[in-house]
Amino acid sequence: xxxxxTEKEDNMKQDYVITGMGAVTPLGIGVDTYWENLIAGxxxxxxxxxxxxxxxxxxxxxEVPDFHPEDFMAKKLVKEMxxxxxxxxxxxxxxxxxxxxxxxxxxxxxxxxxxIGIVLGTVFxxxxxxxDVQNKLSTGEGSKVGPRFITRxxxxxxxxxxxxxxxxxxxSFTVSTACSSGIDAISMGIMLxxxxxxxxxxxxxxxxATTPLTIQGLSSIHALSRRNDDPEKASRPFxxxxxxxxxxxxxxxxxxxxxxxxxxxxARIRCRVAGFANSTDGYHVxxxxxxxxxxxxxxxQAVKTAGMKLTDVEYINAHGTSxxxxxxxxxxxxxTLFGDHAKKLAVSSTKSSTGHLMGAGGVTETIACVxxxxxxxxxxxxxQETPDPECDLDVVxxxxxxxxxxxxxxxxxxxxxxxxxLLLTKx
Numbered sequence: 001x002x003x004x005x006t007e008k009e010d011n012m013k014q015d016y017v018i019t020g021m022g023a024v025t026p027l028g029i030g031v032d033t034y035w036e037n038l039i040a041g042x043x044x045x046x047x048x049x050x051x052x053x054x055x056x057x058x059x060x061x062x063e064v065p066d067f068h069p070e071d072f073m074a075k076k077l078v079k080e081m082x083x084x085x086x087x088x089x090x091x092x093x094x095x096x097x098x099x100x101x102x103x104x105x106x107x108x109x110x111x112x113x114x115x116i117g118i119v120l121g122t123v124f125x126x127x128x129x130x131x132d133v134q135n136k137l138s139t140g141e142g143s144k145v146g147p148r149f150i151t152r153x154x155x156x157x158x159x160x161x162x163x164x165x166x167x168x169x170x171x172s173f174t175v176s177t178a179c180s181s182g183i184d185a186i187s188m189g190i191m192l193x194x195x196x197x198x199x200x201x202x203x204x205x206x207x208x209a210t211t212p213l214t215i216q217g218l219s220s221i222h223a224l225s226r227r228n229d230d231p232e233k234a235s236r237p238f239x240x241x242x243x244x245x246x247x248x249x250x251x252x253x254x255x256x257x258x259x260x261x262x263x264x265x266x267a268r269i270r271c272r273v274a275g276f277a278n279s280t281d282g283y284h285v286x287x288x289x290x291x292x293x294x295x296x297x298x299x300x301q302a303v304k305t306a307g308m309k310l311t312d313v314e315y316i317n318a319h320g321t322s323x324x325x326x327x328x329x330x331x332x333x334x335x336t337l338f339g340d341h342a343k344k345l346a347v348s349s350t351k352s353s354t355g356h357l358m359g360a361g362g363v364t365e366t367i368a369c370v371x372x373x374x375x376x377x378x379x380x381x382x383x384q385e386t387p388d389p390e391c392d393l394d395v396v397x398x399x400x401x402x403x404x405x406x407x408x409x410x411x412x413x414x415x416x417x418x419x420x421x422l423l424l425t426k427x
Contacts, residue, residue, distance in 0.1 A: 015260070016194075016256060016272070017262055017269045017271065017427065018269075018270045019200075019255050019262050019267045020095040021098055021252075022093065022094025022254075023252050024064055024067065024360075025044065025354055026062035026064060026250060027354055028065065030094060031094065031371075034364070035368070035371045038368060039379055039380070040400075041353070043235070045234055045355050046063065047060050048060060048210065050063060056215050057216070058228065058247075059231075061210045061215075061247045062357070063210065063248075064087065067087075069081075072086075073090075077161065084124070084158065084206045084208035084249070085157060086251075087206050087207070088162070089162055091206070091253040091363075092118075092202050096166070099200075099257075101200070110265045111261065116166075116170045116198060117170035117172060117173075117189070117202075118163055118168065118171075118202050119185040119189045119202075119203050120158050120172075121177070121181030121183075121184055121362065122174065122207055123176060123181055124207065124359070125176070127209050158174070159172050159204070170198045171198060177278075178415040179415065180278070181205060181359035181412075182357075182359055183366065184418075185205060186366060187276040189201035189202075193256060199258050200258075200261065202253055202255050203255075204252070205357070205360035206359060206360055207251075207357055207358040207359045210249055222244065223286075225242070225245065225246055234246050235351055235353070236383035236385070237352050238320065238349065238387070238395045239322075239387065240387065242323070242327065245355070246355035248354055248357045248358075249358070250354075251363075252360050254370075259272075271425065271427055272424065272427050273423075274425045275304070275307075275308070276420075277297075277419075278419065279298040280294060280418060281416075282294070285417075288413060289329070290329060291329075291336075295330065297419075298411075298421045302422065303423060308407065312406075312407045313338070313409050313423070314403075314405040314407055315345065315405050316334065317348065317368055317379075317408065317411065318347050319351075319413045320347075320352070321351055321356055322352070328391060342393060345393060345394065348395055352383055362422075366410050366424070369408045373405060373426045376402055378401045378405070383398075409423050
């Protein structure tokens with residue numbers, strides 16, 4: 001057993017890298033726009049525009065501004081794909097281009113199409129379409145269900161559309177592990193590379209679940225902020241006056257490769273994926289374990305998988321959703337695991353700017369971590385007006401910070417007690 005663990009650690013040290021990224025977020029479309037607005041401390045939270053939310057308990061969310069799918073795909077695809085699929089498709093397209101995986105005149109890619117896989121993470125899949133169609137049937141506004149309905153609501157069709165667009169033949173998986181789905185998609189991508197089932201894997205997170213149905217459902221369990229009079233300041237992780245998370249949507253994608261494959265084709269290596277882990281609380285369907293036991297285990301396993309020390313970690317992009325209990329539990333889990341080193345860590349939550357992108361969040365937040373490694377800038381936790389004394393770590397309050405870092409962690413924790421952690425290092 002010890003030999004196998006050592007071999008796995010050696011693999012994680014050498015073999016897997018990120019060569020491409022794509023982002024569709026409430027802060028804008030494209031990685032550069034997303035990052036620039038993130039480090040500028042801007043908020044992507046606004047009053048909902050896609051439907052009339054005035055009668056709902058929560059009237060705001062993190063919608064993607066100025067998203068016109070016709071700018072990125074043929075009209076036929078727009079009709080075929082539900083909004084969450086469109087977000088994932090656009091993010092994946094940017095990641096492929098960023099990685100230099102572009103077809104030549106004969107339709108070939110630099111990596112054989114049989115050796116490129118896809119893993120997509122989503123929480124709600126096509127719930128917006130389901131809610132809209134059912135509402136029309138119930139109110140009499142509509143009387144039929146269209147022929148594209150089924151394929152617009154099934155989660156795996158988002159990955160299928162990405163594969164169809166490029167003729168990819170490698171493995172394809174869709175994961176749904178609540179708000180851990182994005183990081184778990186990346187972790188599964190690493191597993192495919194480890195098992196030599198692919199030389200490259202595009203790992204995508206996609207979500208568009210802002211509907212009256214989900215808002216009512218999440219409001220009923222007191223999960224959402226109700227700061228309707230001041231949406232931009234509603235997401236305030238670690239602030240004493242936080243009152244819940246903010247729904248958001250979008251897509252994110254990273255292109256994972258075996259390092260030797262990336263080097264062979266002369267790709268730009270953006271960072272190394274050093275370690276990953278997944279765990280479950282085995283405690284409650286909505287509440288995290290009050291002592292964060294499995295979160296501690298998850299972060300620890302990610303570091304061990306990387307063959308690194310806890311003191312190597314310099315920055316954590318926290319799950320940090322802005323819920324009264326969840327933020328404290330995560331901070332305490334970090335303090336429990338890292339001990340005295342926790343006081344030296346920077347721990348910020350980019351959800352303060354974007355809201356909670358659910359299945360897309362783990363990927364867009366991983367992208368923020370990659371950019372932090374590349375540029376030596378830590379994104380801030382905005383809306384820090386009254387620090388919570390129980391969240392007493394350095395949360396990079398309000399203003400981005402120039403700090404060169406070599407090792408960063410990204411956390412994602414979700415309903416059902418799902419925990420996922422990812423460790424990235426500068427190449």
